Amino acid sequence: MGRQNWAATWTTTGDAYYRLADLNIGKGVFDVATDAWLCALTAFEVARRLVADDNRDSADVSAKVEAGVQRFALALGHKVESLQITCGDQIELSAYCLPAGTPHLCGPAVICVSSEEENRATLLGRLLPVVIGRGMSVLVVSHEDIANQSRGESEILLSHCLDHLSARPDVDSNRIAVYGDGLSAALATDFAAYDSRVAAAVCDAGIWNWTRTRGSIGWMTSTQDDADKDVVAACRSRLARQLNCPILVVAGGRGIVSVSEAIKLQADCMAASVDLDLAVPQIIQGAPGGEVDNFVTSDDNIFRWLEKKLTRAAAA
Structure with missing residues (x-):
């Protein structure tokens, strides 16, 4: 109550x-x-x-x-544009696009995929206070529209989103990032590994699939994982090493990545010279009915990171 x-x-x-x-x-x-x-x-x-x-x-x-x-x-x-992006002969993907407001200046852009609990309008409403004034465009799509596809289709759909942004005169095609919220963090990882044009990724860096695979093997074999630490580290960071861009993993809070697994992955990636940063949302303890993550500071940290990485991409 x-x-x-x-x-x-x-x-x-x-x-x-x-x-x-x-x-x-x-x-x-x-x-x-x-x-x-x-x-x-x-x-x-x-x-x-x-x-x-x-x-x-x-x-x-x-x-x-x-x-x-x-x-x-x-x-x-x-101007919030409501779009239907054509993805093949029979698929159209609904999206919202908020241009940066500088039509004569090519700026960065971010493809944002909502969590499984949100639709694209809800995510855009949450992100508007963060992105207004940053000089970057955002293209927002729903998790349901991306995830409910056959294997491999989600990456193709997101590539069409990147194609759409690349064709816009107000977007720098070399500075387009992807941000996956909640379960969409795993979709963002697969997309960044699939499409080398992605300039930065806020994703799970493969932790979701790694954790599921490790759990399935343990359940099927009923054995403890006593594998060599170097082998485990290589397996854990395998997908992250396939991403040819800077990575930000958001751990804890409402996300799918545990803090402990993210810290292990970050250590493995540092040893492998993979550009991976870690963000842990601030959790408000003692809130009515349980803890609440401070999405305001979390979203601000994410887009400041994106801003920094996409600025460096422009200078490269």
Whole structure:
């Protein structure tokens, strides 16, 4: 009940910021209105994380976020493009694209794949406060649309997304990254290994598949893993070494990567001269109903890392 009360408080806060944004749009104070709108989207994301997924309030909050993304684009001139990307003869992939706002200047771009718990509108609503003003475009797609394909198809779909961005006059084709949230971190790893054009990847670096494989072998053989440490390290970092770009692994929180496994992988990659960084989200302890990860600081850290790596790619 305490968690529900906090969710209601944050929803009310988001509604208040929406009204403030509308008020300032009427006055023509668009910068203040933009700030208020972004605060509203953040408040709704906090509320969404506090309510259970099967709760009716969760759907209501998600609807507010989706409506807010569209209203934000229409009222404040930040053009959120709703796209249908053709991927072969019979497949079209729905996506949102937020251009950097500099049509005459080629800037970096990031393909963002939502977690299994989110759709593309929800992820874009969460990321808008982070990406506005960074000078990078984002293309946002849903985990469900990418993951629900036959083996190997997810990489092809994401390659078509990269093709779309590469063809845009406002995107530098040499500075396109991928960011996979939640289970999509594993999809981002497979894509970065498949397509050498990826300039940076926020992904799981193969930990998800490594953990599943190791667990399956242990279950089938009913033996402890006493393999040579060097062999284990080589297997653990095998997929990461196939990625020809800088890697950021987000461990802990709502992600699929455990902190202990990520630390082991980072040590292995350092020994193999693989450019891999580790980020651990701040967890807010003692929150109503359990711990909550601080997505605001986590998203900011991720995009600061992307900004740094894609800037270096421009200089290379």
